[in-house]
Amino acid sequence: MLIFLALALPLCGVIGVSICRRNPNLREGFTLVVSMTLLFVVLQLLSLVMAGARPELILLEMLPGVELRFKIEPLGMVFATVAAILWPINSLYSIGYMRGNEESHQTRFYIFFAVAIAAAMGVAFSGNLVTLFVFYEVLTLSTFPLVAHKGNKMAMLGGRTYLGILLFTSIGLLLPAIIWTWTLAGTTNFIPGGILTGHIEGGAITLLALLYLFGIGKAALMPIHRWLPAAMVAPTPVSALLHAVAVVKAGVFSIVKVMVYVFGLDLINQAPGADWLMWIACFTLIAASLIALRQDNLKKRLAYSTISQLAYVVLGAVLLAPLSITGAALHIMAHAFGKITLFFAAGSIYTSSKKTEVSQLDGIGRRMPYTMTAFSIGALSMIGIPPTAGFISKWYLLMGAFQVQQLAAVTVIVASTLLNACYFIPIIYAAWFKRESSEAILKYGEAPWPVVTALCMTAGLTLLLFFFPGRPFELIQQIST
Amino acid sequence: MISHHLPALQVVVPLLAAPLCFLLGRYRRLGWILSTLVSWLCLLIALQLAYQVVDGGQIHYAFGGWAPPWGIEYRVDQLNALVLLIVSGIAAVMFPYSWNSIQNEVDPEQQPLFFTCMLLCLAGLLGITITGDAFNLFVLLEISSLSTYTLISLGRDRRALTASFQYLIMGTIGATFILIGVGILYMLTGTLNMADLSDRIGNIGESRALQAGFGFLIVGIGLKLAMFPLHLWLPNAYAFAPSVVSAFIAATATKVAVYVMVRYLFTIFGPEFSFSAMNIHWLFIPAGLIAVLFTSIVALFQRDIKRMLAYSSVAQIGYMLVGIGLVSTTGLTAALLHLFNHALMKGALFLSMGAVCYRLGNTLIDNMDGIGRQMPWTMGAFVAGGLSIIGVPLTVGFISKWYLILAALEQGWWPVAVIVLLGSLIAVIYVWRVVEAAYLHQRPDQAKTVKEAPASLLVPTWILVLANFYFGIDASFTVGFTSSAATTLFGAP
Numbered sequence A: 001m002l003i004f005l006a007l008a009l010p011l012c013g014v015i016g017v018s019i020c021r022r023n024p025n026l027r028e029g030f031t032l033v034v035s036m037t038l039l040f041v042v043l044q045l046l047s048l049v050m051a052g053a054r055p056e057l058i059l060l061e062m063l064p065g066v067e068l069r070f071k072i073e074p075l076g077m078v079f080a081t082v083a084a085i086l087w088p089i090n091s092l093y094s095i096g097y098m099r100g101n102e103e104s105h106q107t108r109f110y111i112f113f114a115v116a117i118a119a120a121m122g123v124a125f126s127g128n129l130v131t132l133f134v135f136y137e138v139l140t141l142s143t144f145p146l147v148a149h150k151g152n153k154m155a156m157l158g159g160r161t162y163l164g165i166l167l168f169t170s171i172g173l174l175l176p177a178i179i180w181t182w183t184l185a186g187t188t189n190f191i192p193g194g195i196l197t198g199h200i201e202g203g204a205i206t207l208l209a210l211l212y213l214f215g216i217g218k219a220a221l222m223p224i225h226r227w228l229p230a231a232m233v234a235p236t237p238v239s240a241l242l243h244a245v246a247v248v249k250a251g252v253f254s255i256v257k258v259m260v261y262v263f264g265l266d267l268i269n270q271a272p273g274a275d276w277l278m279w280i281a282c283f284t285l286i287a288a289s290l291i292a293l294r295q296d297n298l299k300k301r302l303a304y305s306t307i308s309q310l311a312y313v314v315l316g317a318v319l320l321a322p323l324s325i326t327g328a329a330l331h332i333m334a335h336a337f338g339k340i341t342l343f344f345a346a347g348s349i350y351t352s353s354k355k356t357e358v359s360q361l362d363g364i365g366r367r368m369p370y371t372m373t374a375f376s377i378g379a380l381s382m383i384g385i386p387p388t389a390g391f392i393s394k395w396y397l398l399m400g401a402f403q404v405q406q407l408a409a410v411t412v413i414v415a416s417t418l419l420n421a422c423y424f425i426p427i428i429y430a431a432w433f434k435r436e437s438s439e440a441i442l443k444y445g446e447a448p449w450p451v452v453t454a455l456c457m458t459a460g461l462t463l464l465l466f467f468f469p470g471r472p473f474e475l476i477q478q479i480s481t
Numbered sequence B: 001m002i003s004h005h006l007p008a009l010q011v012v013v014p015l016l017a018a019p020l021c022f023l024l025g026r027y028r029r030l031g032w033i034l035s036t037l038v039s040w041l042c043l044l045i046a047l048q049l050a051y052q053v054v055d056g057g058q059i060h061y062a063f064g065g066w067a068p069p070w071g072i073e074y075r076v077d078q079l080n081a082l083v084l085l086i087v088s089g090i091a092a093v094m095f096p097y098s099w100n101s102i103q104n105e106v107d108p109e110q111q112p113l114f115f116t117c118m119l120l121c122l123a124g125l126l127g128i129t130i131t132g133d134a135f136n137l138f139v140l141l142e143i144s145s146l147s148t149y150t151l152i153s154l155g156r157d158r159r160a161l162t163a164s165f166q167y168l169i170m171g172t173i174g175a176t177f178i179l180i181g182v183g184i185l186y187m188l189t190g191t192l193n194m195a196d197l198s199d200r201i202g203n204i205g206e207s208r209a210l211q212a213g214f215g216f217l218i219v220g221i222g223l224k225l226a227m228f229p230l231h232l233w234l235p236n237a238y239a240f241a242p243s244v245v246s247a248f249i250a251a252t253a254t255k256v257a258v259y260v261m262v263r264y265l266f267t268i269f270g271p272e273f274s275f276s277a278m279n280i281h282w283l284f285i286p287a288g289l290i291a292v293l294f295t296s297i298v299a300l301f302q303r304d305i306k307r308m309l310a311y312s313s314v315a316q317i318g319y320m321l322v323g324i325g326l327v328s329t330t331g332l333t334a335a336l337l338h339l340f341n342h343a344l345m346k347g348a349l350f351l352s353m354g355a356v357c358y359r360l361g362n363t364l365i366d367n368m369d370g371i372g373r374q375m376p377w378t379m380g381a382f383v384a385g386g387l388s389i390i391g392v393p394l395t396v397g398f399i400s401k402w403y404l405i406l407a408a409l410e411q412g413w414w415p416v417a418v419i420v421l422l423g424s425l426i427a428v429i430y431v432w433r434v435v436e437a438a439y440l441h442q443r444p445d446q447a448k449t450v451k452e453a454p455a456s457l458l459v460p461t462w463i464l465v466l467a468n469f470y471f472g473i474d475a476s477f478t479v480g481f482t483s484s485a486a487t488t489l490f491g492a493p
Helices: A002-019 A024-050 A074-100 A106-125 A129-147 A153-185 A203-215 A227-233 A236-263 A265-270 A274-293 A298-319 A322-353 A369-383 A389-403 A407-433 A449-467 A470-480 B002-024 B028-053 B078-103 B108-130 B134-153 B159-189 B194-204 B208-224 B233-240 B243-251 B253-268 B270-277 B281-300 B305-325 B329-360 B376-390 B396-410 B414-440 B455-473 B476-491
Strands: A056-063 A066-071 B059-062 B073-076
Touching (some): A002 A024, A002 A056, A024 A106, A056 B396, A056 B476, A066 A129, A074 A322, A074 A470, A106 A129, A129 A153, A153 A203, A153 A227, A153 B396, A203 A265, A203 A274, A227 A298, A236 A322, A274 A298, A274 A407, A369 A407, B002 B108, B073 B108, B073 B194, B078 B243, B078 B455, B078 B476, B134 B159, B134 B253, B159 B208, B159 B233, B194 B253, B243 B329, B253 B305, B329 B476, B376 B414, B376 B455
Antiparallel strands (some): A056 A066
16 A cells, blocks of 8 residues: 555656646645655655565556566665655755756656656566566656756757667667566566576576666666766756666666576576676776766766766676675665765756856855865765765675675775775865866855755765664665575 | 347448448538447447457357358457457547548548548458458458548548559559459369368368469468558558548558458468468568568658658568467467557557648648647657557557567567567657657747647547557456467467
């Protein structure tokens, strides 16, 4: 019942928002109320799952034997909770941002946003591959209008790349992988320990794993990462919640889920060339960081940073050590809080000063102290410096890598940490310690209050997760048991 | 008592209503109301028939009381009950739509002719589907074809005349081939009743004449169903016919031809002969796959969206041929499912284009810039239909693709699966061209502002769109029906 509510609530939001389209205050108020209610429902579910329950819901049977089926397990709960916590904050932020920048078609924006959240919930709670695929596609399609929101040439091209890559990979690779799994195992349900054991062997395992790895394009492994920078043409709240949290996390979440519940760690360990899966992740990790170094556009730099951070999660999944899976799940949370803060800050800077490039940020810390403090916290979390959440997740990833004696992976994680520092520290330095260039006569201060409140909240969450990792940790521990 | 005669009524009612419609003459609106009612009646009859055979039974009906094989027998099983449902269901949606749609596209004095021909076409298609007699099938095929030629020529564009003529020539060649094929079968077996034919063909053994007859029939039916490379008549016919005609024949006529193909291959010749002796799947799979790739790519370059949809139809027929050619129950199920599903999606797409044509006067993509804002419901229907063509989950297209790929993987023919997927990916591109034009381009300043289409056009379109979603979310009915039909077809000797 609660599961159904979690899916239906955002859709109620859609109806409410379209009814209230004439009255912006009512419309945004409605979005906030719905998002808070959703958070409440998800927290209810969370306490159930923490207590060991595994709520289940079979909505209907699409095909004989193929159901639209939901089953909550700890990993999905992590993802859903993160998304549900961040949606109200992001809605608050959207109000400030969309009004501050006088964006058009705001009703459409809120409608598709709510649909995307519903889809993210569906992905998180899906109980079999088909359900996962259904909501995965809904997520792709519902975010397209958000990416192409501005409707100009840039937005159109960006939207084209976005939709093109995501649909091509999902229909061209993921769908056959799912059908293949179905022909082999006769089911697509997620079962701890995997469903493929005994049905497949040898090189076929590797091939199927590769189909999944690249088919889930939302995880943005290279070379199919290009949709993510392209999606940066969207308004910042979209980049923040969807392209730092909901969409990309749906991708890596699906990969972790497939590895754990479809293959099972033992099976994939036997696959010839299982190392290659790791190398793909490692390559993405390093390459994306290197590209991020060279980006002057702030949002683009963040996007490439996201690609590299996602690769951490994938790396955690394909290292195939219980500890690294824990690290991967933790990193889903840590990165979500950190990266959304960074995007919020980028949007805040744009709203008040219209600056978009890194090179323009000299001395901005004085003018926007709250924004830049939050930005610094987010950046530290990305690098993995205490007292931020990123430290914990990286710690577990490293422990996982040691556990399976993958020293190469250890090296890569350390190297990329250095790279992360290289592309974030200069921004922080410039913002706080460099002088503002003299020709800047434009007077600006902090962004509107909803924007500032929202980004302070997410920065706070990043710190909280470091100091109180107990509860999330308990939940994540349940994955491996 | 009357329920006993349902199989006959299914054909006779529209057949008799057709001249009546013509006699009504200048009371055009009355003619429209009459034909709409008739189409609804046909749907009711089809539903009733489907209900009777849903458990796998068969209905036999001896026409005029003459016992088969001397008289004409009508026979309803699950396979043709499904096709009857498609044809009459689509008709029941199209006829209400037709009135407003043809006001801009057909001259008033020709409108009685339009309704007459639509009814004749409907009667012909229903008859082809229900009949159990090979020669009767040919006769009804001619009725539906001749009325289709007329309907296409009613298009305002003068190119409709050449399109119609082209179709006339190709269609007649096809019909002649079918007739020769049927003639050869009659010569060999001395019967025209399908059940009888199937019994006796089994006893003939190796016979050059039988093989020739098979060849004639395949080519003849292949022309009718626009099997690649015999599809050349189709794009022009669909592009220049009045919108509602394009929608109707795209959703039904080729489907019925595919049905005839399945009927001949499985019921009359039997899978043993068709696939083991004649290896017809070695024709179907390459032809189907080339159609999927080639015509999808051609569709990318069309400026007229109706023409683009026409090419896409040829590609979709390719999927059905591939499904048949996979020679497995799953493959045949996929083909039959796609038969049903494609009728829904192409119907919705063509109807939405009909609404565009109603407001804009044509369906050229250049004129459609920015109409997404001005005609939200119409273009919404197009997007939904387009997603279905692509095969996005929760639409019927997904169900078809699922079964088709499943069937290909079951046989281990993964290249087939790859090409099927490639086809869907090309569909993404050609659908998205329209979406971008309608939603992301600005409406040029000098272009005339258009209003949303009237409800009489939107409601039928959206009925089909909702059906797309309904049968995409809960496919247990269609899958159950088609898979048990497929099992029966393979099980029959």
